Amino acid sequence: MNSKEISDIFNSKFAPFVRPYYGDPLIVSKAEGVHIWDIDGKKYLDAYSGVATVSMGHSNKRINDAVKAQMDRFGHISYIYRFEPAAEYASVLLNKCGGDYSRLFFTNSGSESVDLAIMIARAATASESIFTFSEGYHGGTFLTKFSTGLDTWHAKIEAPPEIFYITTPECVTCRHRTCETSRCICLNKACEKFEQLNRKGLRPIMIVEPVLGVGGIITPPLHYFKMLSEVIDEYNVFLICDEVQTGFGRVGGAFFGFQKFGLKPDIVCMGKAIANGYPLGAVVFKEETSEKVKDMLHFSTFGGNPLSIAAALEVIKLIDEMDILNVVEENGRVFLRDMRLFFEEHTAVKRIRGAGYSVGIDFETDDEAAAALNAARSEGLLVGIGGRKKNVIRVQPPLTFTTDNFHETVEIFKKVLK
Ligand SMILES: Cc1ncc(COP(=O)(O)O)c(C=O)c1O
CATH class of the missing domain: 3.90.1150.10 (Aspartate Aminotransferase, domain 1)
Structure with missing residues (x-):
């Protein structure tokens, strides 16, 4: 053609x-x-x-060779069976996340990872209110589309309830500058809602993209993240970090954005660079969250497919070897x-x-x-x-x-x- x-x-x-x-x-x-x-x-x-x-x-030749070798063993088996590279990769990936994280689920994409993270967060907290940045992007499924603050991406259909958009900390353009001496004005508004939820015994759920990629590479300053961490502690916010774009070294100096900017998420969502373009995503969480969703049933036919896992294992080796x-x-x-x-x-x-x-x-x-x-x-x-x-x-x-x-x-x- x-x-x-x-x-x-x-x-x-x-x-x-x-x-x-x-x-x-x-x-x-x-x-x-x-x-x-x-x-x-x-x-x-x-x-x-x-x-x-x-x-x-x-x-990448190393990744191609790893995928080809796996292809010659088997290509697809699904979650109903087990295989060694997935077990090995689970340990390697959790290790990169740090000691707090002990459980994971492999998906096929970033959207699916964030969608599942929201579902886990809701199940674990019995809370429905989701807070997200006004310039954030979180994916293309029904729930992640509306968790995306950039409304140009919203479908022209009724939005799911209980999603609140917090002003993106594009601090260089801020006229108020209150954050230099006290709590930032855009967080204050969210805190009022957080407090209302706390009074009802509920935990707010917040999704944060440490650097807002689709929103135009917006990089909140370190002092904002410090303030955000204090707010998260104060109101017992259930934090989801969307590392689909920021993970696997993209932000420099750390494996994930949450590590670089000092956040302590309950759930970490991954996709994109995880397997250098082979379809894979991951949702990583803590034991205490896992305990709360242990009765939940969830499945993905292709999630964690062997070819993508082979690529993902090689990606981490390359990241380490190449510093x-x-x-x-x-x-x-x-x-x-x-x-x-x-x-x-x-x-x-x-x-x-x-x-x-x-x-x-x-x-x-x-x-x-x-x-x-x-x-x-x-x-x-x-x-x-x-x-x-x-x-x-x-x-x-x-x-x-x-x-x-x-x-x-x-x-x-x-x-x-x-
Ligand atoms: C931060 C972030 N989250 C989620 C997604 C959705 O990932 P995917 O397109 O793989 O479903 C994207 C995609 O651009 C993204 O940038």
Whole structure:
């Protein structure tokens, strides 16, 4: 099939909500390491990694070999049977989460992980009220769509009850600044609701994305997380950390965002980079939570499938061998510094923010962001887009991106933003 035939089928046969990134859609023919080739043979530097997922690079040989070896043993058996790599991976993953976490369930995706986490939280607390950030994104199932604060993602149907949206701590833009001396004004409003629930003997459930990815790489400051932790303790909030995008080294310096920012979630949700793009998610929780849901029945036919588990085991080995947490922290810091140095004074750019290998360029308008997205593609660089108004360029490359790759990215932005 040629480009036109492929695009025609996508346009006429796929659901109308399957929308390509570019007016002239990119049709991929090959991907290797940090590069993607289109159907005409044009090579791109991939600074978006399949939406912050292919962290160990495309077609990673070590991961491919591990998956092929598992394929030759067996590909699918389902949760009704047991197999060694899943047992091994469960121990390795729980170990990365730290001592408090002792139980897990493997899903197929981030959405499924968050959906299950909410279900467990409700079952464990007998509470129905869910609090989530106004710029958060948590997935595409019914419940996770509405737990997503960005209402552009909401389906035009009636929302499930008892979901409250808390102002996102985009603290650099805050006019109040009360958090510098006392509790932050956006948390105060939530605390009033928390108190009402406590008075009824109920625990509020809160979902936090430590860095808000789809919302435009919003990075709350450390003092906000400290304040949030105090509030969580005070009101006995049941905390779910959505680490679908921030997990597995993406934020640098720690395996998960909750570890970097000092949060102590009851449940941790994972997906995306967990298996470098093979479908897998995980929900990790504590023994005390497990006790409360021990009578619950839950199943997933494909969840924790052997091929994805084989990939996931290799991902963790690579993260450790390549010292990814430190590399991401250091290279990410230098990239953020360079991007700010060259572009923060640019008239079209409001600010540049980030953590590790997640950097957002916040443009004044969505048109300017779209123009930058398209111009970057013409110059051979693939980046993403986010933010409530689609006005933020997201740079979320594979964690194997080198200083040379970042240098090339900066040079392309120099041309693009001219
Ligand atoms: C923070 C976060 N949570 C959940 C999801 C949903 O993951 P998936 O698309 O794999 O279902 C995403 C996807 O972008 C995400 O960024």
